[in-house]
Amino acid sequence: MNLHEYQSKGLFRAAGIPVPPGEVASRVEDALQAAERFGYPVVVKAQVLIGGRGKAGGIKVVRGGEDLSREAGRILGMELRGLKVSRVLITPSADIAREYYAGIVLDRRNEAPLLMVSPAGGIDIEEVARATPEKILRIPIDARGLPTYRARAAARFLDKDPAVQKRIAPILIRLVHAYHVQDATLAEINPLVVTKTGEVLALDAKIVIDDSALDRHPDLAAMRDLSAEDPGEIEARARGLSYVKLDGTIGCVVNGAGLAMATMDLIQFHGGKPANFLDIGGSSNPDKVEAAMHILTGDSRVRAVLFNIFGGITRCDDVARGLLLALDRLKVRIPIVIRLTGTNEREAREILGERGLIALSDMDEAVRAVIARAAEAA
Amino acid sequence: MNLHEYQSKGLFRAAGIPVPPGEVASRVEDALQAAERFGYPVVVKAQVLIGGRGKAGGIKVVRGGEDLSREAGRILGMELRGLKVSRVLITPSADIAREYYAGIVLDRRNEAPLLMVSPAGGIDIEEVARATPEKILRIPIDARGLPTYRARAAARFLDKDPAVQKRIAPILIRLVHAYHVQDATLAEINPLVVTKTGEVLALDAKIVIDDSALDRHPDLAAMRDLSAEDPGEIEARARGLSYVKLDGTIGCVVNGAGLAMATMDLIQFHGGKPANFLDIGGSSNPDKVEAAMHILTGDSRVRAVLFNIFGGITRCDDVARGLLLALDRLKVRIPIVIRLTGTNEREAREILGERGLIALSDMDEAVRAVIARAAEAA
């Protein structure tokens, strides 16, 4: 789960990492009041879960009230990569001397977190990694956390000033600790700035929390911003489905993530465009099938739906029953192509047959069929 | 540093370990009020830092106010193994069904904590270890803390009732965690009781905190009860000396713990009785020598003092100066025997010689001399 900048900064502040003061506003008046408390110039920052907000016009420095009213008004309500901005962060403008990067990711190869710091701050770390890899220092994190001596080495890598190094080292130790205790999979300060007075501040913050760990962090789970997500994805999560919306025309209902990806790929291979990733999971609860159909029929771009079910633990007859349930309850006006094989395949075919539905057994054949039906429906 | 029962229980309570309610009183009136809040019968428990308080008469169950007044009055002010009781803990009497032992010590051989549990609760665990070692389950603790499955195994070892096991297991996990985060070197629940209603409670509690870790636990350091310690030991700690009072007649001032122990042993070997262990440490600050003399002359049993200094880092001349400083400032009426060798030995002899003092260079000779002087002085 991605956290907003203001939420991430809140966690950093609680972890003892210096962040600039800030207030979140969803109305221009509130933004003005906050700015007056801080004193101008302030920065108005759109709170949306995408990178590159600055380039997209979602971050502005303003020098007075009029300026702020105009910019806050513009940003509140704008769309950034399809996401509506409903909140801005108002924060005093900092006198930046130098900008660095500090971030922790999960290093899957080493099966442990990895701290990366770079004196090339404020820009995308992946770009730095490609263009100037020598500008990144990588420090593997083990069960000890970040030993002080390593934090000092990282601080020396970033800044020449011993006084600044002494401020940076504890920030890195706390960042590593926060990553651990909050069950993060990413924790990033970009930029970590040194101000002209030698202060060190986390000017931007990004934390991603491990979805699998939210159960033990009710405080973090409560930070989820539903307004920042696709309604279909919200419904899917609520119903225990794994769903990702895409921009194609062929909806897919599949059991198993790998098979679901392979189905999308096969649609593209045969010339179609998948509208989504959707995994109904291992169980064969008919309600999940109905929920899946509800989500797909809510996407106006979907022209046809493909069911691709390989019965193992999932029983084909349960899926067939779920499909019929969906057809009864929802007004489904788009064609459906069904591919079933495996456990209780015969029973499933019988159930479907009673309603005049035919199930294919070959995956390629089914994909070609659904592409044809979608083309007809367009 | 040993914590009182009520302090240990406070830490356990904060760690989520169930302890019975309790109030500390240093006056009979307060004890009465506490007892009335709890309702009779209550237990009056002397808060002194010794084991075996029950056998020594420091713990009494009382059934009413008169009873309490008499017992609290008797216990407050009594002496238990030389320690004056200035506080009692008033706690409701529990309906005990079964009594167990749970404790963590540092296992020096394995360089890790060791959890021990035993169904033979309420008695000295060392006695159990001697008499019925099969009644103790030992669980080494590694960096993971106490895995749940091991906590369950320990709980099964203690009690047959699955409902009780489910209450014991988390107590053990929390005990291990508290031991770790509080930098304890001992954490003991004895007895851990199962009440007749199936509740599980830490009826007594004992925690020893690692002295070396007190700097990072100011809250624990503040719990030190000076009234429970020997005034000489308090002064020694304040002056950076390592001092243990014994009941002999020959005071010793030595540099280094090993040499100090060997000096005591040698006094006994030659027929004398050491009055103390005293290590002035590696530095040769004259103030420390003066402090040492102040402490020793405050012990009325001391008949003579032996200085045993092996100059290495410690400079013999510094010790000599410190001794003269002490003789100037304190009224020292007891004989002093000095043994010096090593760094700046000659300078030291000169300094002492100016005041008519002679230093020996052989340890055995010095010990025999001090024993003779003590005998004369007696």
Next chain:
Amino acid sequence: MSVLVGRGTKVVVQGITGRDGSFHTRGMLDYGTKVVAGVTPGKGGEEVHSVPVFDSVEEAVAKTGANCSVIYVPAALAQDAIYEAVDSGIPLVVCISEGIPVRDMVEVSAYMRGRGGRLVGPNCPGLISPGSCKVGIMPGTIAKPGKVGVVSRSGTLTYEVVWQLTRAGLGQSTCIGIGGDPIVGTRFADMLSLYEEDRGTEAIVLIGEIGGSDEEDAATLIRRAITKPVVAFIAGQTAPPGKRMGHAGAIVSGGSGTAQEKMARFQEAGIPVAKTPSEIPGLIAAALRPKRKSKLKLVRGKAKRSAPAKASRRRRR
């Protein structure tokens, strides 16, 4: 012939009294797997499908000689279950549980390093050595004994491929799903080495997906040390970046871990990459054609796992 599990495998089921544990115990028993014990704390003395239940793995091992554990406990309890199995000396621990926090697995990984014992999974379907033993949740009916080793990060996609192999007359030595999480106990490289050593395996199917670099590491290993033919398939070519595709580990982040990159690495290593699942049986059949097979034997006879072997292998392709 097979790897990891076979006729000598004696399984203890952790979480046997749960819904999944009980259901799949039935499935394993029906397949002929020797399920000798179950563990559910507090239910020691009970039975599930006539399998005795114990309070702890330690007890189960002591009483039954179990040498493989399969874990069906809820995600929040899975780390402890793995610790219990490993600490009890079980050499093969298969964790089916899905949704284990990454931090728990980081800790498990650090703990297991340098200790004995192999973990398969978590978030995996387990493994099957057709005809002799199945551990986990794979449907036994899709597989048949043979010479193809299958290793995959997914579940149903594995079934799909195994089923297609079986229909094409290509039986399997062992099929394993290593799990879809970012951190899993057994990786592609581990399985490739096991299949390379296994005399019953003559070709290998590797089914990867987006995310991480396990496929890339596998490609490097194959180039260096695997002499048997490998056919690869990678799912997720159409997955958008930054989105988790069902599996916690199936995510393209920071432009790395794409299907395209992985496919390219296999192709550079001279390994055929199937464009669709249905192409796999044909590619395997081609790899096993008698002419090639004799060459392969020659190569292995000469210098197994050495530089000359590698060179010959490249020539072969």
Next chain:
Amino acid sequence: MSVLVGRGTKVVVQGITGRDGSFHTRGMLDYGTKVVAGVTPGKGGEEVHSVPVFDSVEEAVAKTGANCSVIYVPAALAQDAIYEAVDSGIPLVVCISEGIPVRDMVEVSAYMRGRGGRLVGPNCPGLISPGSCKVGIMPGTIAKPGKVGVVSRSGTLTYEVVWQLTRAGLGQSTCIGIGGDPIVGTRFADMLSLYEEDRGTEAIVLIGEIGGSDEEDAATLIRRAITKPVVAFIAGQTAPPGKRMGHAGAIVSGGSGTAQEKMARFQEAGIPVAKTPSEIPGLIAAALRPKRKSKLKLVRGKAKRSAPAKASRRRRR
């Protein structure tokens, strides 16, 4: 001849700019020890007694080839200093610092297990191979080159014994103080094995004290695997139970770790126990007497560290 440190030892001093670090660097240099580098974070580029100071151990090792570290930092920073030395690949780390929390050392111990590198201390005076190298704070003047290995848990008591040996004409191969804390990196048993292997050591003095079971473990090891004569002394016979005698590790708790117990264990193992420090030189001299020496050589020639050697050794006493 010597163990652990000698002419090839190149020392880096962690905390060299501190009061103790600087003072003892002077002492080590005066003795002839090759102190090649110092480390104090933020003071890289400075010099202490002409020794170059670096910001990190890693840098010091890279620039000077240091192969031994000695640590003089405050107790609160000592754990990190040990980690830094070990992580930088230093094979011998000597920690002088006193007052390190036990938990810190439990963590260090767990971390070092299975990794390379030896820790001596903490809370120790270090070690000296007379005539060639001293690392730590021992006064160099008390020792002289010879054939007696000395291992001790204390500081000044060691100096006392070494001084008495020297005055009796009994030089030392190496003298080491292993430290007075409950957890130390190198124990009696480790040193006994090193002295046993060292061709320049012919007899061993072991100076133990109350607390723990390291002396008991040493007695067991000597009985099983040490063929060279050992003389033991134990301090603290008059120490009251439950009181820490200066050293954090010198405490009789729960009736175990008494001097009496330790002395009895040595005596049972056939090892002479000195009743006073001044008895030690005489016992060592007796052990080294020509007649016995020839027997010892015979035994070693026959079967070193084996059961027959053990049997002969018992006869010898």
